[in-house]
Amino acid sequence: MIRLTYRIETPGSVEKMATKIASDQSTGTFVALPGETEELKARVAARVVAIRPLPPTARASFPDEAGDAVSFNRADVDIDFPLDAIGTDLSALMTIAVGGVFSIKGMTGIRIVDMKLPPEFAAAHPGPQFGVSGSFALTGVKNRPIIGTIVKPALGLLPHETAEMVDELIDAGVDFVKDDEKLMSPAYSPLKERVAAIMPKILDHEQKTGKKVMYAFGISHADPDEMMRNHDMVLEAGGNCAVVNINSIGFGGLAFLRKRSGLVLHAHRNGWDVLTRHAGLGFEFSVWQQFWRLLGIDQFQINGIRVKYWEPDESFVRSYQAVTSPLFSGADVALPVVGSGQWGGQAPDTIAATGGSTNLLYLCGGGIVSHPGGPGAGVKAVKQAWEAAVAGVPLGTYAKDHPELAQSIEKFADGKAA
Amino acid sequence: MIRLTYRIETPGSVEKMATKIASDQSTGTFVALPGETEELKARVAARVVAIRPLPPTARASFPDEAGDAVSFNRADVDIDFPLDAIGTDLSALMTIAVGGVFSIKGMTGIRIVDMKLPPEFAAAHPGPQFGVSGSFALTGVKNRPIIGTIVKPALGLLPHETAEMVDELIDAGVDFVKDDEKLMSPAYSPLKERVAAIMPKILDHEQKTGKKVMYAFGISHADPDEMMRNHDMVLEAGGNCAVVNINSIGFGGLAFLRKRSGLVLHAHRNGWDVLTRHAGLGFEFSVWQQFWRLLGIDQFQINGIRVKYWEPDESFVRSYQAVTSPLFSGADVALPVVGSGQWGGQAPDTIAATGGSTNLLYLCGGGIVSHPGGPGAGVKAVKQAWEAAVAGVPLGTYAKDHPELAQSIEKFADGKAA
Numbered sequence: 001m002i003r004l005t006y007r008i009e010t011p012g013s014v015e016k017m018a019t020k021i022a023s024d025q026s027t028g029t030f031v032a033l034p035g036e037t038e039e040l041k042a043r044v045a046a047r048v049v050a051i052r053p054l055p056p057t058a059r060a061s062f063p064d065e066a067g068d069a070v071s072f073n074r075a076d077v078d079i080d081f082p083l084d085a086i087g088t089d090l091s092a093l094m095t096i097a098v099g100g101v102f103s104i105k106g107m108t109g110i111r112i113v114d115m116k117l118p119p120e121f122a123a124a125h126p127g128p129q130f131g132v133s134g135s136f137a138l139t140g141v142k143n144r145p146i147i148g149t150i151v152k153p154a155l156g157l158l159p160h161e162t163a164e165m166v167d168e169l170i171d172a173g174v175d176f177v178k179d180d181e182k183l184m185s186p187a188y189s190p191l192k193e194r195v196a197a198i199m200p201k202i203l204d205h206e207q208k209t210g211k212k213v214m215y216a217f218g219i220s221h222a223d224p225d226e227m228m229r230n231h232d233m234v235l236e237a238g239g240n241c242a243v244v245n246i247n248s249i250g251f252g253g254l255a256f257l258r259k260r261s262g263l264v265l266h267a268h269r270n271g272w273d274v275l276t277r278h279a280g281l282g283f284e285f286s287v288w289q290q291f292w293r294l295l296g297i298d299q300f301q302i303n304g305i306r307v308k309y310w311e312p313d314e315s316f317v318r319s320y321q322a323v324t325s326p327l328f329s330g331a332d333v334a335l336p337v338v339g340s341g342q343w344g345g346q347a348p349d350t351i352a353a354t355g356g357s358t359n360l361l362y363l364c365g366g367g368i369v370s371h372p373g374g375p376g377a378g379v380k381a382v383k384q385a386w387e388a389a390v391a392g393v394p395l396g397t398y399a400k401d402h403p404e405l406a407q408s409i410e411k412f413a414d415g416k417a418a
Numbered sequence: 419m420i421r422l423t424y425r426i427e428t429p430g431s432v433e434k435m436a437t438k439i440a441s442d443q444s445t446g447t448f449v450a451l452p453g454e455t456e457e458l459k460a461r462v463a464a465r466v467v468a469i470r471p472l473p474p475t476a477r478a479s480f481p482d483e484a485g486d487a488v489s490f491n492r493a494d495v496d497i498d499f500p501l502d503a504i505g506t507d508l509s510a511l512m513t514i515a516v517g518g519v520f521s522i523k524g525m526t527g528i529r530i531v532d533m534k535l536p537p538e539f540a541a542a543h544p545g546p547q548f549g550v551s552g553s554f555a556l557t558g559v560k561n562r563p564i565i566g567t568i569v570k571p572a573l574g575l576l577p578h579e580t581a582e583m584v585d586e587l588i589d590a591g592v593d594f595v596k597d598d599e600k601l602m603s604p605a606y607s608p609l610k611e612r613v614a615a616i617m618p619k620i621l622d623h624e625q626k627t628g629k630k631v632m633y634a635f636g637i638s639h640a641d642p643d644e645m646m647r648n649h650d651m652v653l654e655a656g657g658n659c660a661v662v663n664i665n666s667i668g669f670g671g672l673a674f675l676r677k678r679s680g681l682v683l684h685a686h687r688n689g690w691d692v693l694t695r696h697a698g699l700g701f702e703f704s705v706w707q708q709f710w711r712l713l714g715i716d717q718f719q720i721n722g723i724r725v726k727y728w729e730p731d732e733s734f735v736r737s738y739q740a741v742t743s744p745l746f747s748g749a750d751v752a753l754p755v756v757g758s759g760q761w762g763g764q765a766p767d768t769i770a771a772t773g774g775s776t777n778l779l780y781l782c783g784g785g786i787v788s789h790p791g792g793p794g795a796g797v798k799a800v801k802q803a804w805e806a807a808v809a810g811v812p813l814g815t816y817a818k819d820h821p822e823l824a825q826s827i828e829k830f831a832d833g834k835a836a
Binding site: 028188248 | 479571605
């Protein structure tokens with residue numbers, strides 16, 4: 001049995017709307033039809049199994065459909081879909097249990113707030129190939145977050161310029177570097193040339209120091225064949241990671257890639273906010289991320305504390321809990337990628353809010369490269385912030401004998417890293 | 419140059435927000451960075467080229483972000499992206515020009531309302547393989563809409579039960595039959611068995627009458643390899659059409675399929691409403707459908723007049739105009755699939771609202787199969803309604819000597835087909 005939980009908002013009856021969803025999304029039809037029998041409908045019909053009322057609201061989430069109503073009833077409704085009606089294909093799951101619900105008349109809001117899948121989905125999907133343990137093994141990091149940064153500006157560097165910047169970041173001691181998600185393979189920086197310019201820097205550094213920095217190349221392409229060619233280029237050059245823009249390639253792109261991939265798949269969720277930012281509409285991240293983890297994401301970008309984007313801290317915390325909670329086993333957990341306006345100063349609050357684990361990739365852009373002492377001092381400062389946070393020492397105290405952290409606090413504590 | 423038009427809503431300055439979007443979505447970064455030069459940024463920077471103010475609103479589209487503000491400024495903002503910054507890959511276009519905009523702080527709403535692509539996109543993408551002319555040629559229909567219906571119930575028929583229903587529908591004289599979009603390949607009706615049960619009915623009928631009914635099988639699968647196996651099964655059995663749930667397979671799924679497809683691709687847009695139903699957020703259909711048409715959709719479902727779903731008639735009309743307007747040439751036009759609660763009674767208003775063309779696929783579910791005289795009379799009634807509408811004769815008048823239409827009016831005119 002597959003269980004979906006919908007947060008329904010309607011000027012009318014929540015119960016009636018729940019029944020309509022269950023009917024429309026399984027056996028329902030316009031009118032009674034010849035040949036339609038109760039027996040066969042019962043085999044695959046979805047069923048409303050629980051309705052948990054919520055306080056009504058005076059504000060319609062779809063305001064144009066409020067009509068004359070001034071109060072809107074709300075409830076969380078559990079609907080069970082027989083596995084036989086859907087199977088384990090994720091496009092069937094999306095189509096049947098989600099696809100049509102946003103088109104139904106008579107609602108002023110609907111949000112998918114929970115999804116519980118049976119174990120058959122574990123067997124049917126690959127899940128992450130490298131995941132948390134693979135990410136730490138490949139970077140050689142232990143007992144602290146993987147410290148990462150992003151090559152900026154997002155667009156506009158020639159391959160050799162990018163490589164020079166990467167060289168500086170590697171020397172600074174970062175564990176992980178990524179292309180901005182908007183950098184894929186434009187004419188001024190074809191992926192092939194970027195790989196050729198960057199990978200020797202990574203491999204040289206590895207040969208000299210034993211430390212192989214993980215570089216995530218932007219391999220996304222709407223055409224899976226092209227994306228595989230991009231993947232192969234990175235792998236053949238000795239690379240071990242790729243940024244995939246999951247919304248822009250879709251289930252098909254990721255499913256195709258994962259089956260053939262030798263790279264750690266780092267998900268950027270650009271475009272996701274349109275599906276979640278209005279609290280009465282769309283999806284909770286906890287639902288949506290299940291699809292992508294089953295399909296094989298290793299590292300999942302999820303914002304952080306005090307980000308430069310719209311997302312409130314409590315929403316980030318729920319996202320963190322979602323990606324780090326097993327769906328079926330610990331092997332399907334994705335590495336949370338905490339980023340946006342980070343410089344280390346958010347480490348204590350991140351630890352406090354997420355339960356103290358350092359199993360994360362901590363992405364700092366300006367927080368590292370714009371450190372007054374240069375990127376090397378920036379990396380040191382971020383590591384110091386995490387040491388302090390793990391030890392429960394206030395950052396100000398720890399900064400007294402850690403000058404790089406002191407400089408970061410001076411420069412970024414008022415939010416300038418964002 | 420690629421031009422996007424964003425409808426921005428903010429309690430602050432629209433101009434500032436427009437500049438922020440242009441910066442964030444191209445060369446922008448957190449803070450000034452070493453190595454960043456004006457020259458390289460200028461090469462690929464997006465630019466605000468026009469701001470057309472709209473009346474302010476008192477209602478925030480993202481209400482949780484209204485703060486203390488009581489009025490929200492609005493404008494349509496044109497931003498140009500150099501083709502060199504994006505290229506012609508649709509995943510890059512989606513990521514760069516759309517992906518991040520929904521995450522930007524300080525807005526209370528943003529909707530993508532227009533997108534103009536340069537001719538390089540025409541050369542880079544296949545577009546429809548069959549399109550309007552192919553759909554009419556394969557069904558043999560001339561000078562009227564292709565009349566289609568849907569096998570119902572959506573879920574719960576065994577393959578032989580579906581085939582029996584299809585047999586009845588073929589005998590009724592329909593041109594087109596489709597699986598409900600929720601029917602793909604569940605355990606009780608594997609696609610292979612459904613194809614084996616249905617195609618002989620289609621081919622027998624063709625042999626007897628010369629008319630080959632187009633049957634659209636639900637081939638969608640999140641895994642493109644599986645979807646291709648489904649495609650091949652249909653093609654090898656003599657089928658010529660497939661329902662693809664575009665949101666559930668993504669750009670990657672459709673791009674992969676189209677390159678290898680021998681079938682007419684009939685798009686069901688389930689899940690789309692979440693992106694468009696709130697008028698202050700998400701996408702206009704005219705923007706979103708461009709991606710899918712470039713990727714190769716032949717037939718595009720777009721609702722109709724007086725549908726059973728939430729969509730107002732004027733929104734349907736805009737959708738109709740969108741799919742029937744060439745992007746670069748007439749060859750890239752998709753066949754509009756007009757459906758939901760249709761029974762023929764909407765034909766006059768459909769013609770009046772869309773300019774009189776009968777180049778469409780008119781999908782009736784209950785409007786055909788629940789006709790009091792049976793599905794055969796239902797098909798006749800729908801054809802009669804279109805004859806009357808094309809001739810400009812009121813349906814009531816035409817019904818005087820067309821008894822099937824008279825029965826339809828009697829049964830459905832109060833909206834019961836919906």
